[in-house]
Amino acid sequence: MTKSNILIEVINIKKSFGSLHTLEDISLKLEKNQFVSILGPSGCGKSTLFDIISGLELPDSGKILINGKNYNGKTGRVSYMHQKDLMFPWNNVINNVCLPMFIKGENRKKSYIKAKKYFPDFGLKGFENNYPNQLSGGMRQRAALLRTYLFANDIMLLDEPFGNLDAITRRKMQLWLLGIWDRMNASVLFVTHDIDEAIFLSDKIYLLSRRPAVVREIFNMDIERPRDNKTLTSMKFNKLKEKIITLL
Amino acid sequence: MKKNIKNKFYPIIFFTALLLIWEGISRLKVFPPFILPSPSSILVSLVTNFTSMQHHVLITLYEAIIGFIIAILLSLTMAIAMDSIIGFKKTLYPILIISQTIPIIIIAPLFIIWFGYGYTPKIVIVTLICFFPITISLMQGLATVDKELIDLLKSMGSNKIQIYKFVKMPSSMPSFFSGLKIAATYSIMGATIGEWVGGKNGLGVYMIRAKQSFATDRVFAAIIIITVLSILLLKIIEFAEKKYMPWLKFSKET
Numbered sequence: 001m002t003k004s005n006i007l008i009e010v011i012n013i014k015k016s017f018g019s020l021h022t023l024e025d026i027s028l029k030l031e032k033n034q035f036v037s038i039l040g041p042s043g044c045g046k047s048t049l050f051d052i053i054s055g056l057e058l059p060d061s062g063k064i065l066i067n068g069k070n071y072n073g074k075t076g077r078v079s080y081m082h083q084k085d086l087m088f089p090w091n092n093v094i095n096n097v098c099l100p101m102f103i104k105g106e107n108r109k110k111s112y113i114k115a116k117k118y119f120p121d122f123g124l125k126g127f128e129n130n131y132p133n134q135l136s137g138g139m140r141q142r143a144a145l146l147r148t149y150l151f152a153n154d155i156m157l158l159d160e161p162f163g164n165l166d167a168i169t170r171r172k173m174q175l176w177l178l179g180i181w182d183r184m185n186a187s188v189l190f191v192t193h194d195i196d197e198a199i200f201l202s203d204k205i206y207l208l209s210r211r212p213a214v215v216r217e218i219f220n221m222d223i224e225r226p227r228d229n230k231t232l233t234s235m236k237f238n239k240l241k242e243k244i245i246t247l248l
Numbered sequence: 249m250k251k252n253i254k255n256k257f258y259p260i261i262f263f264t265a266l267l268l269i270w271e272g273i274s275r276l277k278v279f280p281p282f283i284l285p286s287p288s289s290i291l292v293s294l295v296t297n298f299t300s301m302q303h304h305v306l307i308t309l310y311e312a313i314i315g316f317i318i319a320i321l322l323s324l325t326m327a328i329a330m331d332s333i334i335g336f337k338k339t340l341y342p343i344l345i346i347s348q349t350i351p352i353i354i355i356a357p358l359f360i361i362w363f364g365y366g367y368t369p370k371i372v373i374v375t376l377i378c379f380f381p382i383t384i385s386l387m388q389g390l391a392t393v394d395k396e397l398i399d400l401l402k403s404m405g406s407n408k409i410q411i412y413k414f415v416k417m418p419s420s421m422p423s424f425f426s427g428l429k430i431a432a433t434y435s436i437m438g439a440t441i442g443e444w445v446g447g448k449n450g451l452g453v454y455m456i457r458a459k460q461s462f463a464t465d466r467v468f469a470a471i472i473i474i475t476v477l478s479i480l481l482l483k484i485i486e487f488a489e490k491k492y493m494p495w496l497k498f499s500k501e502t
Contacts (some may be wrong), residue, residue, distance in 0.1 A: 054403045076405020086400050090418040090495045099414065103406045133498040151404055 005031045006068075007155055007187050008053065008078075013062035015048055016212075022048050024212035026062075030155070030189050035181065037190045037198040040208030041248065046191040047083075049213075050157050053189070054080040066155070079151035083160040085140040087132035093143055094128040100151035115150060121180055122146045138169045142176075153184065159191045174200055178227060195248075199223070199240050200231060207247060217247055285465035294469035301454060305473055308451040311367055311439040312481070315374025319431060322375065323382035328412065331390040348380050352438070356445040370442030370450070377438040378431035385427030389420025422496065425489045432481040436474050 008030040015023040022045035030036050038046055051057040053064055055075035064071045071077055079100070087096050094112060095102075101111040119125040122142045132140055141161055148156055162170040174197060181188065192198050198205050199221065207217040223236050231237055267287050273279070274286030281289065330337035352373060359369035397415045406414070443452025451470050458466035490496075 056399055056403055075403050080400070080403045082396060082400065084396060086394075086396055088397065088415070088418070089498075090421070090493065092495075099401075100404050102414070103401065103404050103410055131495045131498045133495070 007032055007066065008189065009063075009065040009068075010049075010053065011063045011065065013049065013052060013059045013064070015045070015052060015057070015059050021212035023052075023059075024214045026208070026213060026215060028206050028215065030187055032187055033185065034203045035188045035190065035201055036204045036206065037192055037202040038206045038208060039192060039195065039198045039244070040213060041210055042193050044208050044211050044213045046193075046208065046213075047159055050080060050159050050189075050191060054078055054157060056080075077152065078155040078157055079148040079153070080157045081144055081148040081159060081161050083163045085132070085137075085144040085164075087135075087140050087143060089132055092129050092131055093124060093135070096132065097124075097143055097147045097150060099147060115146070118146055118149070121183075123176070136169075137165050138173055141165065141173060145177075149184065149186065153186050155187050155189070157189045157191075160193070161190075162197070163192075163194075170197075175228070177201065178225075182226065195241055195244050196232065199237055199244070200227060205244070207244060219244070282462040282464050285468060290465050290468040290472070293463075293465040294472060297466055297469060301451075301470070301473065304449055304451050304454040305477070307367075307449045308436065308439045308443065308474075309477060311370040311442065311450065312374055312435040312477075314367075315371040315438065316378050316431065316435040316481075318371065319375045319378035319382055319435075320428070322379055323386055323427070326379075327383050327386035327390060330387060331416070332408070332412075337387075344380070344383070347376075352377060353441060353445070356441060359442070360446040365447055369445075370439050370447065373442040374435050374438040377434045381430040381434070382424070382427040385423045385430075386420060389423035390416050392423075393419045421493055425485065425493075428485050429482055429489075432485050433478045435481060436478045440474060 006029055008028075010026060010028045013023055013026045026049060028036070028038070038049065040046055048057065052059050053071075055064075055071060055073050055077065058073045066077055088099070091099070094115060097115050098108075098111040101114065102108070116128070119128065122145065124139065124143055124146065127135065127139065132143070135143065141164075145158075145161060148158070162173050165173060178201060190198070190201060203221055205219040205221065206215050207219065208214070209216045219240060221240070223231060223234070223240075270284075271287050274281070274284055274289070278284075285293075326340070330340060356369070356373055359372050363369040363372065393416050397419070398411055401411055401415055439450065440452040440455070443450035444456060445452075447453050451474060455467050455470045458464075458470065
């Protein structure tokens with residue numbers, strides 16, 4: 001593997017908030033076109049890790065390298081999607097989705113044209129002028145994901161994007177995400193505490209410990225793609241799940 | 249819609265009953281007309297004197313609207329300045345509160361001394377009265393913006409101005425508008441107070457003259473006009489609110 005394949009390198013990140021030791025020592029790597037999950041118990045600092053990678057927070061020590069360059073405390077390089085959809089209620093869907101392009105100062109009309117191309121794939125066609133409160137939870141998440149994708153489509157940080165959805169919608173969204181991820185050409189760092197979700201979606205899983213968090217184990221998934229509903233009941237899937245459950 | 253009619257039903261019945269009782273008392277001549285004119289005579293006086301009042305109405309309206317607009321501009325600047333610069337807020341906020349404890353009717357004569365008998369002192373009074381509710385509600389709105397929305401924009405690398413443009417301002421519009429509604433109803437009253445204290449034209453002056461000639465019916469007629477104008481301004485603000493924030497219709501709270 002050549003070094004240029006590594007997009008994000010997180011090196012020995014440490015972070016505490018006052019007396020609360022959140023991240024003890026986290027190192028991880030994201031390669032091009034990889035789907036990497038960070039799995040850990042609730043409250044172990046996964047979201048803090050994302051805040052640091054996205055540049056919103058500074059680590060106490062350690063480094064964030066993106067394409068080999070130091071990105072500690074620098075925002076605006078990777079796109080970051082939160083657990084809440086964070087749709088702006090006063091903007092209609094198209095304006096919500098185009099927000100990252102407006103921030104970059106891009107032309108309004110051109111942004112609309114660019115965004116509209118993706119509406120069918122994201123299941124939002126026909127809802128361009130609706131307001132977020134008129135949409136279902138799944139649609140709001142897809143809109144939020146499209147906004148994330150339109151901001152920076154090479155590296156996306158997804159923080160439990162389906163955490164607020166019901167189980168059935170969540171399963172549908174996971175299948176849909178795998179479907180479009182193939183075409184999106186994106187590299188994804190994905191935070192979840194749902195084991196099934198992590199195994200189903202990822203190429204690699206970093207298993208974090210309780211707070212203060214360290215990387216306990218790294219799993220490389222060798223489950224072939226494309227994956228579908230059958231994957232969830234396959235031998236490989238269940239073996240991995242068993243391993244992870246015993247570790248958690 | 250049905251609920252709306254029902255809600256209006258009670259106040260209308262009550263108000264009509266009140267007017268009828270008032271009319272009855274006046275007809276029975278319990279008080280002389282210059283103490284308590286009957287509602288019907290007030291209405292007659294409103295109609296017959298309307299042409300002579302028109303000129304005063306327009307002047308009051310002019311002062312109120314100019315003062316209101318200045319108050320809006322001032323509030324926007326002040327609230328944004330206090331929101332973005334902590335030192336500004338710490339310095340100005342207490343002064344702002346104290347300024348509101350001074351009765352406007354006491355300082356109004358001072359403005360006459362300083363600014364003369366023209367439009368200026370009235371506009372200043374309207375601005376002073378309207379400025380406070382707008383500023384306070386806008387500041388409240390700016391301070392309670394969802395922090396996660398701001399973080400999201402920051403993670404996209406947006407600057408301070410963009411944060412105001414895309415999150416802080418739109419998010420605080422509902423509370424800004426509630427401040428505007430309060431201020432709008434105050435604005436006509438403010439102008440009238442200014443005129444009452446000293447002036448040549450306007451509804452306040454008209455009322456003083458009517459009072460001095462014991463034409464109480466004309467005082468009441470002016471009061472009706474003030475009420476109608478205030479409600480009219482309020483309705484205009486409400487219309488603008490709906491127009492400007494169509495998304496409120498779909499908010500889950502309602």
